[in-house]
Amino acid sequence: MDGVENVLEIRGLCKRYSGFALTNVSFSVPRGYVMGLIGPNGAGKTTTLKTILGLLQPDFGEIRTFGLDAALHGKKARARIGFVHDDPRFYDHLSLAQNAHIVRRFYRTWDPESFQRLAKSFGLPLEKRFGTLSRGNKTKFALALALSHRAEFVIMDEPTSGLDPVFRRDLLDSLTDLLQDERTSILFSTHITSDLERIADYITLIQHGRVVFSVAKDEILERWALVKGGLDLLDQLPADTFRGVRRGEHGFEALTDDAEATRARLGDAVIIDRASLDDVVLYTSGAASADEMVNVGASTLADDVGAEGGRTDA
Amino acid sequence: MTTAQQDHGTAQAWGLGRNDWLLIRRDWILNRVSILMAAFVFATFQVLIVQVPIDLPYIWVFITCMWAAFLTLGPLGRDEKFRGAAWSCSLPVSRPDLVRARYVGAWGLVGTAYLLALAMAVVVPGSKVSVSFAIDLDTLLVGATIVSVILSFLLPSVIRFGMKGILVLMLPLNILLPITFVVSKATGTQDSLEGNFLAGLQALALMIAGIRDGLSRPLFYVVAVLLLYAVNWASYRLAVALFLRREF
Helix, strand or coil: CCCCCCEEEEEEEEEECCCCEEEEEEEEEEEEEEEEEEEECCCCCCHHHHHHCCCCCCCEEEEEEEECCCCHHHHHCCCCCCCCCCCCCCCCCCEHHHHHHHHHHCCCCCCCCHHHHHHHHCCCCCCCCCHHHHHHHHHHHHHHHHHHCCCCCCEEECCCCCCCCCHHHHHHHHHHHHHHCCCCCEEEEEHHHHHHHHHHCCCEEECEEEEEEEHHHHHHHHEEEEEEEEEHHHCCCCCCCCCCEEECCCCCEECCCCCCHHHHHHHHCCCEEEECCCHHHHHHHCCCCCCCEEEECCCHHHHHHCCCCCCCCE | CHHHHHHHHHHHHHHCCCCHHHHHHHHHHHHHHHHHHHHHHHHHHHHHHHHCCCCCCHHHHHHHHHHHHHCHHHHHHHHHCCCCHHHHHHHHCCCCHHHHHHHHHHHHHHHHHHHHHHHHHHHHHCCCHHHHHCCCCCHHHHHHHHHHHHHHHHHHHHHCCCHHHHHHHHHHHHHHHHHHHHHHHHHCCCHHHHHHHHHHHHHHHHHHHHHHHHHCCCHHHHHHHHHHHHHHHHHHHHHHHHHHHCCC
């Protein structure tokens, strides 16, 4: 990503709460690309997105949007950003048209035709009150607003949660169309990784408040793999061979971040399959029970690509 | 003329920044029904109160301005009900913009409420409140002081903590006052405490009257307005500092 203009740069972001902390979060979103932000519930995705928008104040670290310090130039940055909250909040007693009428005045680049087109395409009943809409329609409305002021950077927090598969596909297609101008960038947080496999160019994985990796999606799909073999083989291997291991009764399934090296090392003794993003999240989070899964090499996760230097919070 | 140009022109006509105008306009659209309902209740109350023979005419000023000041909490409460603050902070406006719009909107509401009260004083038959008294500079100054005291205390707390910000302010008072009462009663100093409190108020009124008589009238009003401006400005700066720390 070096040398490409970035719409977002986060360096050493730290934010501490009681019982949770974002630690040394660093990644960038290049102009014209889609960055997927994945991680299990409670990993820190929403906290990260909120600090970008200025809804939360970081304890330490730097956030730059369009090259500007977000803390000093938040107003200017937000004029160019479209944001979809995980729980869209507008005024329940007003209709969608009335809510849009309020929002549009704040954006000098508002495109009324674009809004009408999106509302029609999303099947939004503009005369209905916002409070009477389903969760899915609320998200669609928030999306329509976010996309109607020609935002150069669209940030979406779990936008496809609660949406039906048909609309999810249509939404992803709309986002793909949006990217044709090579000017619009998208940061898309989700735990539905199949959506990102369709449209994301880059993936950042956050676990327990830390960035595990921030790399091109294709690199993940090429480098990471599922390895299946016998338990006797597993017992012979060093503990840190794999990123996560799942023991079964007769064999194991493990995740490796270097499929080629694993193939060269273990050869025909194992079966190597392509790992999905879901697999990567599952195995790196150690989400299964302790009997089934051993998450090894956890202390080395922060050494992966994308986690750059910065003082950790005290 | 584009919408943005229209907004800019309207804002300038009112002496506001564009974002101030948009935010106040937004608050009006969101709250116009509840504001109109509150205005109806307020006007009805005024119809009753202006007919009551009041020994101290400033009692009418006190009640009217106090009610008008508390009217401003309605829009803040509704915004909190809809959790609009987080959405507002996602807009291309700064937090100082949001706070300033609240203050300007609050004073606009208070001013409109006072005009409504004045209208009632004019139109209600048998009104004991004279228009000349209502628009007298001394009366307006007393009213502005009452509103300034209430808003400058309440707004920073409510903007920062939401409607429970009222509790943040009222709780210490509700603890402190009873304790003071109990202690004064136990020590036998209650009568002198009440007497001292009233004497203090009288002394304050005498002091202000003395300053007014010492200075020329116009100078006194200028100083008083500047003082009120300073109090409101300090309150606004405090509200901004507190709101900057608010997280969503």
